[in-house]
Amino acid sequence: MYELLTGPLLWLVFAISFGGLLVRVVLYFKGLSQQLDRVAYRPHLSYGLKGAFNSIISWLNPVGARAWRIRPGFTLIFFAFHIGLLLTPILLTAHNVMLQENLGFSLPQLPACIADILSWTVIVAGLFMVLRRIAFPEVRILTTAYDYLLLVITVAPFVTGLIARYQGGDYQFWLLAHIITGEIWLLCLPFTKLSHCVLFFCSRAQLGMDYGIKRGGMKGSTFSW
């Protein structure tokens, strides 16, 4: 079971996940229409790229966009969640051992205690995101069961991973659960709203181009993001 899940199946999952995400990016850009979007993407490419870059950078920076600055609490939770989500799986020692075995190389590794902290951060921040959805009417009205499901799918590998790591209960069981939840998560990336992991960049780039070209960029105005 373990061999299957971490062997051929894992590669299949990777192929579907990353291939799917790539397709989404390609489809996004192919589906843009200069006339319908009312942005002359090509003729003013340099303005557009500048705007796109500006927009992406400002939003990856927790103090870059005004929206981040005016809500420090949310910003903190949000960034903690995403940083943990991104760094832990890539830099975890156990994952890198697998990488080493399979591909013969590995990435820099996190000390175990930092990986633990990051995992806990994801779980706690995820919890806050749930509480926020329940507590604030302006978020509650937007929230659907689908939003909760995605949160569960996203946090599940971290929960199972931590249980396995602390040897809580049957290690084999939790390890398998961890692998399976992780693979489910990967599979969901291209097919659900989680695709925002790449489409965020597309959308931001697109709006950045819009601003960079006709909404001020060509008049020399850089918006505050």
Add this chain to the structure above:
Amino acid sequence: MPQGKLCNRQPIKTDEQLKLTLADKSGIQYYAEMEELDVDTDLLWSTIQKTMKSRTKTWLEICAHCGMCAESCFLYQVNDRIPEQVPSYKIQSTLGHIVKKKGKVSNEFMRHCMEVAWSQCTCCNRCGMYCPHGIDMGVMFSYLRGLLYSQGFVPWELKIGSGMHRVYRAQMDVTTEDWVETCEWMAEETEEEWPGLTIPVDKQDADIMYTCNAREPKHYPEDLAEAAILFHVAGVNWTVPSEGWEQTSLSMFAGDWECCKDNVNHVYSAIERLNPARVTGTECGHAHRATVIEGPYWAGRPDGLPPKPYIHYVEWLAEALREGKLKIDPAKRIKEPVTLQDSCNYVRNQGLKDVTREIISYIVEPGYFVEMAPNKEHNYCCGGGGGFNGIGRFREQRNVALRKKMDQILDTGCKLVIAPCHNCWDAIRDLEEEYEIGIRWSFLKPLIIGMLDIPEGMRVEW
């Protein structure tokens, strides 16, 4: 099945139909017919499939439901922060639902969408700046309006408005003759005080071609006279076209894209016919957005630009002041607290925030200019944008919307508001009428004329 006599899927194309619709006071019959209007669900879905591109699709899909956009919307703020006014909710529960249902929605739902599209969003594009994903509800509501218009679910005034544009190529029934006569009349009147002043119509190869808002010749022709005075004093070789002088677009507010294209092509053909070095429009935000920012795309111009450099009035004015073509008498500068309304349509949509402040630096005594908070591209809509001002059915909601601007103005402590945008000007006028906070408001033209340092003999003193 039935399509109404007044309320239907056909745009108003004839003078007769226009008069018929106008005669229906407050659209009583029109709205009654709307309740019976069938939704052509197949057409709706095929339109969506043809026009909804990856940007909008992606936005609808990846919205994280995080609510970050809530506070950014002034309508959410002034409506007691009810969750129904959260931008994302407004679009997901209308456009989002139509897409989910593949266009199979009821008449009642379409009427609900109409109400949301025209009374809960002014397409001010502010929320887009506060969404981590860059989801711009203003853009999506414009799109939704187009879908609603094509199905006949559009407020009565805007159906008429776009009909006016179709029949007269102006937002009001100003014909070419009316327009040219107004120019002649204004030139004659103004020339008494400003010897040598003319309003040249259809002059070839001028430095500036001037276009305006049909409300000016129709209701306050003095605005045209003021523009003429400033061009005259600045010594500009200018002209107005006899056709293609109207740059506003109620059709843009209505979602009548075909009409938008026709209008803007009309202006562009005037540019091509008269071949001016540059074009400038009047102090209007949405007219500028229609003709200069969005228009090139409607017209299918690949570079996204009008045929000649086309600047907003504030850009021309700042330039004339900067270059000393217009001189301000320092003694006449504004010496009372004064504030400035940033028009979404050229600040958030074209970045023209610094030129307006440059103008302020020439005409206001240092220390008297008070910024609204927030300002520039973060400023709030005046409350009357996107057609809101003109729709009788949503008057109450509009009046509530004005409160944000009212508070912003009250917070500055100023009694004078400069509003270089027709819509904003109207909204601020209405807000004074509604809430009586004791303010005055002005376009730039009359203010500047009152402060000019005029060369000897240029003006006849009485």
